[in-house]
Amino acid sequence: MPANAVGDRSSATRAVAARPRRRTLGANRISFLAAAALLPTALLTVFVLWPMLQSVYAAMTKWSGFSKDRQFVGFANFLELLRDDYFLNALGNSATLAVVVPTATLLVAFGIAVAITSGGPLKGQIRGVRGSSFYRVVTFFPFCIPAVIVGVVWGRVFDPGGGLLNGALTALGFDSFQDFPWLGRAATAMPAAMFVIVWSQVGFYTILFVAAIKAVPAECYEAARLDGAGRLRTAFQVTLPQITGSLRTGYIYMGFIAMDAFVFMQAMFPAGTSPEYSTVTLTQDLYATAFTKGNFGYAASMGVCLALIMLVYAGAVAAVFRLIGASERTTWLDRRRLRRRPTGHGRSWWPAGARIRRGKVRARWQTKAAELSTASVFQILLIAWSALTVGPFLWTIISSFKTTKEFLGSPMALPGQLNWDNYARAWNDAGIGQFFFNTVVVVGGALAIVMTLGSLCAYALARIPFPGAKAIYSVMLASMTLPVFLAIVPLFFVLRGLDLLNTKTGLMLTYSAFALPFTVFFLYAFFKALPNDQYEAAVIDGAGEWRAFFHVMLPLAARGIGTVAMFNFLGLWNQFILPLVLNTKRENYVLMQGMATYSIRAGYATDFGAMFAAIVLTVLPVVLVYVFFQRQLAGVAEKSFAQ
DSSP: OOHHHHHHHHHHHHHHHHSOOOOOOOHHHHHHHIIIIIHHHHHHIIIIIHHHHHHHHHTTEEOOSSSSOOEEOTTHHHHHHTTOHHHHHHHHHHHHHHHHHHHHHHHHHHHHHHHHHHOSOSSSSOOOOTTHHHHHHHHHHHHHSOHHHHHHHHHHHTOTTTOHHHHHHHHTTOGGGTTOOTTTSHHHHHHHHHHHHHHHHHHHHHHHHHHHHHTSOHHHHHHHHHTTOOHHHHIIIIIHHHTHHHHHHHHHHHHHHHHHOHHHHHHHSOTTOSGGGTTOOHHHHHHHHHHTSOOHHHHHHHHHHHHHHHHHHHHHHHHHHHHHHHHHIIIIIISSOOEEEEETTEEEEEOTTOOOOOSSOOOOSSOHHHHHHHHHHHHHHHHHHHHHHHHHHHHHHHHTTSOHHHHHHOTTSOOSSOOTHHHHIIIIISOHHHHHHHHHHHHHHHHHHHHHHHHHHHHHHHHOOOTTHHHHHHHHHHHHHSOHHHHHHHHHHHHHHTTOTTSHHHHHHHHHHHHHHHHHHHHHHHHHTSOSHHHHHHHHTTOOHHHHIIIIIHHHTHHHHHHHHHHHHHHHHTOOHHHHHHOOOGGGOOHHHHHHHHHHHHHHTTOHHHHHHHHHHHHHHHHHHHHHHHHHHHHHHHHHHHO
């Protein structure tokens, strides 16, 4: 055979090997698709989609929940809601939260992100303030803390009798605040609650905005600097218009969190302690109507209304941002041309809408001294925010070693000695040890299920074309936007019908089902981006779909899988709503559930040392995960913006 023929044949072989192979549906691939597509879809359907569909029907019935008889009443429940003063009050509170909390959260997050990315020196490369990496880590920290713990800690910070806030204000000379009841007055309870929610969520949106700002072309900032624009003007005229998309997405999702706010409110205002019902939200009203009053049909109508309100809210926010974007395009792109400014180092582009008039020498609105003061202000504000972020938990750790007498005597003072007995009482007498064990079992089992099924499903959707793949992916995405409270009432009876109510197995499966859409969404992008060469080589060597996945593709995606697993761990460990409804046996309580109950009991018993010790023990695993893996967690947050 001629040598050139051999060469041509080798080239042809390599070309064939380089092309993706269209494989037939053999037994191996069919079994793989059955596990990768059918099992996750079945889990999602049974524990998420079916209860949500049931909720729509239950909303049109008169149903106590304890009888199989459901009297169909049509839209009577929805009409009754319009005459329910308690519901309308809760609706007003939720609406206030949905407007104020996202606005405040995004403004604070935007300011911190600007300081971290471009608040540094004017000379040289554009960069953040000194210590920006530290501020980024500290700012993100509260987002990882369970909402129950956040609510309990800040409830004690605002406590009139021995709280950190009144103690600090009194130490500064404001004696009128010595016994001020921040959470006991209608005028201050809601603002205090809104502050706590903002405080806990700012870190996540800071990371999103940092990622968005880094995507802005550097020449935009260079041109702004050459034209004499200061930091503030650059932030509002260059940065802000460039990240409108992330602002829109952040506002919608932050609005969803604010409209829910169930965990924060339950932890800060235990049942019946909300002053004049000024902090009661729709989700709290729904929970009380279903599981306290036993009116499940009426509660289901509240869940449907909540889902509709969220859809309308998302549409309204998207429409507003679309109008703002259209106005900006008309003003800046159509009416003002992009201009180029020649410099000694080439040409720089100055975005439309952010240019500064040329002409005669004029006084700049910010001098170099003003710029220096702006950088100093950024630094001071970041230091203050860092202290506000870390301070409550340092105070919690210090208080966990105090006796009750020391705590009530001076909340700001250090303990006379380290009282480790507080931790012993919290672990043994309060049952934190048993709750901790239950949480490890439930979270460990749920994490294994969701990461296995989520990886299989994401891989199949990303790399194997099969009928229904797009439909499954769309359902996964849609499930991420559905509120948990829409399904919570029927889900209670689904688990009871499967004999899984008040069991660890039931919690594992439910946790896995609700975490599955998030897992598939993020891992889909990881598997989609993987190279095809090694997969094709494994196929040529005779590997089936199972072997190719576990021996080739899974190791390639190990970093992404590990990062998503850590994020899932935090979400599952911090879960409160699902166990509160589906797990009422004390011996099966998980940490967040037990902690919420114990904080109330310890408060009545004035055993504050043990209560703070229980908080430290509860949050310790989350803190350790965050300390060791904060870069990966921030990476997932940034990736959520990119997608």
